[in-house]
Amino acid sequence: MQASCEKDxxxxxxxxxxxxxxxxxxFDTVFTTIGSSTRHFKVYNPYRENLKISSIxxxxxxxxxxxxxxxxxxxxEFTDIKLRGGDSLYVFVETTIDPVNGNHPVIVSDSVVFVTNGNEQDVKLVAWGQNVTVIRDKILDSRILSAERPYLVYGYMVVDTNQVLTIEPGVRMHFSQNSRLFVAGTIIAEGTSEDPIVLEGARTETSYRNIPGQWEGIxxxxxxxxxxxVHAKIRNAVNGILADTVALAGNTTLYLANSRIENMTYAGIIGRGTTIYSYNTVIANCGHYLAALTIGGDYTFYHCTFANYWRYSSRRTPSLVIGNYYIDIYENVQLRPVKAVFGNTIIxxxxxxxxDFAMHPDGVFDVEFDHCLVALQPGFISDFSELFSNCVTGKEPGFAxxxxxxxxxxxxSPAIDAGSPETGALHPFDFDGNSRIDDKAPDMGAFEWYPEE
Incomplete structure (x- = not known):
């Protein structure tokens, strides 16, 4: 029924x-006391005539x-809103959830109610509220972080000199914009395949799942x-792990295994004259380098997968760069010996x-790629043929x-059964825990291929 005395x-x-x-x-998981992002929905008048929404x-x-x-x-509350025929309006929604009892997420629900001509309709609102432990601009002594609830880091978090931060399996650490984890002491982050340790940005919305640059990194x-x-996932920062000079004599500054480093604006790993040992590790999708191993150092990567299909901007840098010198502030060349071994690895x-190599002819450049699948142009291979043995080039790796x-x-995949048995025996199980020594030869990369049953 229409009111005929009105123009509209x-x-x-x-x-x-x-x-x-x-x-x-x-809404994706909302940390208590921390506001959510803004979500929205649209309201349509499907009729030719105007509608008056008495209440929202x-x-x-x-x-x-x-x-x-x-x-x-x-x-x-909004009253007497006139919505023209065929028109629409937006409703934007945010939420801030008060701390809740317990450590597990709880459902927080409500609804937006619309009344039109006495007819009541609603749109349901559902969020999961999660208590967090907040760490804000803090220097830590030795302690253990348990997986009871997530951690939310603002600003800086520093593991102090001679102190050890132990992170238990299943811990999730979320870092706000511009926050960073500094380690002057030691960090022991050892998860499991069932309960990996996750370090990532503070935005939990699905749309932010693979967005780089949300925090500064480690x-x-x-x-x-x-x-x-070990069994760690480090995601969506500027740099994944920066291992800086100077490594203590005989020490491995960074031991990295069965882990993933992904979606970094600049680099997955930066090594500056340090010592890194890594196996069964995936480093993927970074804006400049997957690994920049500069100012010398000692680096070992066995059964790793370096895969750079960065899509957020035009990348003009190689995924891996290794250097044995730098230019100091007085523009003098400073030589630093580098030793690097890549075995059964995909790059x-x-x-x-x-x-690419930043190689000074007067410095030590002891680099070896053995049984690796690498993306190289023919001229580069011929120039540095002595550094590559039993490698596969010019072929796609065949990622799933x-x-x-x-x-x-x-x-x-050309990486299947193409690895060195000797290297495979060093780490006989792959990223997923599957044996890589039960068939003809181990596969290159972090994952062993098995036929589907």
Whole structure:
């Protein structure tokens, strides 16, 4: 039934329904006391005639943890909104959840209620609230971080000199914008395949899952101890791990195994005259380098997968660079010996040349690639042929799904059974815990291929 005396008549039929772009607005995990991102939905008038929405409000009223904004205007309740025929409006929603009892996520729900011609409709709001332990600009002595609840880091977090930070399996650490983990002492982060340790940005929304540059990364400071990362996932920072000079004599500054470093704006690993030992590790999708091993050092990578298919900007740098010198502030050349071994490793990406050397002829450059699949141009191979033995070049590695970050091998990959048995025996189980020594020869990379049953 229409009101005929108005120039723009209203549809007054109580059966008239608004149409919504969704019936339920879902929020990803929201840390308590920390506001969510803004989500929105649209409200449509599907009729030719105008509709008057008598009321838009939160069902929870003043007790609701949610906040709404209708077409740019914030408020708790909105009345007598005229929505023209065929037109629409936006409703924006945010939430801040108070601390809850316990360490597990809890569901926090409400709804946005619309009343039109006495007809009530709603859009449900659902969020998961999670208590967190906040670390803000703090220098830590020796301690253990347990997996009872996630950690949220603001600003800096420093493991002090001669102190040991132990991170237990299953711990999740979220770092806010511009925050960084400094290690002057030692960090022992040893997860398991079932309960890996995760270090990533503070944004938990699905849309931020693979966005780089959300925090600054991990910096192992000069003189730090023997830090270990096992079954760890380090994601979405500027740099994954920067292992700085000077390594203590006989120490391995960074031991990295069965881990993933992904989505870094600049580099996955930076080694500056330090010592790194790594196996069964995936380093993927970084804006400049997957690994920049500069100012000398001692580096070992067995059964690793370097895969750089960065898509956020045009990348003009190789995935791996190794150097044995630097130029000091007085423009003098400073030589630093470098030793690096890559065994049964894949180094590939979107470029045809994914390795480069910053080599000074007067310095020590002891570098070896043995049984590796590498992306190299023919001229580079001929110039440095003595550094490459039993390597596969000019072939795609055959990854299962680059877009899905799945760097396991597919049937027919040239990396299958192409590794050195001697190197495979050093680490007989792959990233997934599968044996790599039960068939003809180990596969190159972090993952052993098995036929589907």
């Amino acid at each position: 008549p209203l549809l007054e039929d109580p059966a008239a329904n608004l149409v919504f772009s969704t019936d339920t607005l879902l 409000r939160l069902s929870g009223d003043t007790s609701s943890p949610y906040r709404i904004n209708v077409d740019g205007v914030p408020g708790r 910096w192992l400071l000069p003189g730090s101890g023997e830090s270990r990362f 590939h990406g979107a470029s045809s040349q994914e390795i 799904g680059v877009d899905e970050y799945n760097f396991r091998l597919i049937e027919g």
